[in-house]
Amino acid sequence: MATTNWQRGDITTHYLEQVRGGIPFGAEQVNLMLNLVHHFCQNPKTIVDLGCGNGFLAEVLLRTYPDASAILIDHSKPMIDAAKEHMSRFNDRCTIIHADLSESITSLIEQNEVDCIVSGFAIHHLPNEQKKELYHEIYSLLSNGGMFINIEHVVSASAKVEELYDDLFIQHLASHNNKNVEEVAKDYHNRSDKEDNILERVDIQLDWLRDLGFNHVDCYFKWMEIAVFGGVK
Secondary structure (H helix, E strand, O other): OOOOHHHOHHHHHHHHHHHHHHOOOHHHHHHHHHHHHHHHOOOOOEEEEEOOOOOHHHHHHHHHOOOOEEEEEEOOHHHHHHHHHHOHHHOOOEEEEEOOOOOOOOOOOOOOOEEEEEEEOOHHHOOHHHHHHHHHHHHHHEEEEEEEEEEEEOOOOOHHHHHHHHHHHHHHHHHHHOOOHHHHHHHHHOOHHHHHOOOOOHHHHHHHHHHHOOEEEEEEEEEOOEEEEEEEO
16 A cells, blocks of 8 residues: 555545635536536446545435446545545445555456546546556446546646646635635645645646547546546447
8 A cells, every 4th residue: 555645634634624625616527527427428327436535526426326336446544434434325335445546456346347437636646657557447447438537636837837826726725715825825835745746747648548449538627737537438
């Protein structure tokens, strides 16, 4: 199991309570995820949430599709604990697994059987070679017509663009938490989990998906360093 700052309870609590809800255009990203699933999968029965956090994306999908079941995977024990609590009402419809995305997940899930695989701000913690290997495994797990949707943190085109992204993101967090911008900026720039980010350009990741055989590959939404992208098997 990889050791990252996300094994710390204070990091996960801060993210769930003060960051996740303050991500710019978060509601629009989730709504787009639902539109994509409905358009390509229509009525998924098997869902996988990779790097599930507290299970927010899986929860939205299980609420939308009452006949579906979900497998939730995360390497962070505090996140797994949060998911077990948050998803307790779906106990009969979800399986929560403590596992590392840097290791093969194919033994945990039936191949060619999954209708929809989603991930939210998790895969960017993997080195690029491991990202590509995970995308390969995702392709093998999906059923024909199954869809992969990644709501993800990607790298900016330049340091100057990253500077603007940071400033705008800080303003969103300050407004969401009703805090002073300078206080939020100090916490943001000094946050411990920043060292766990291994970001890559979205266009490069789209090429990886195309090379694996995914269809309808696109970046369906992008705001600065936040992107929603994926494809269909």
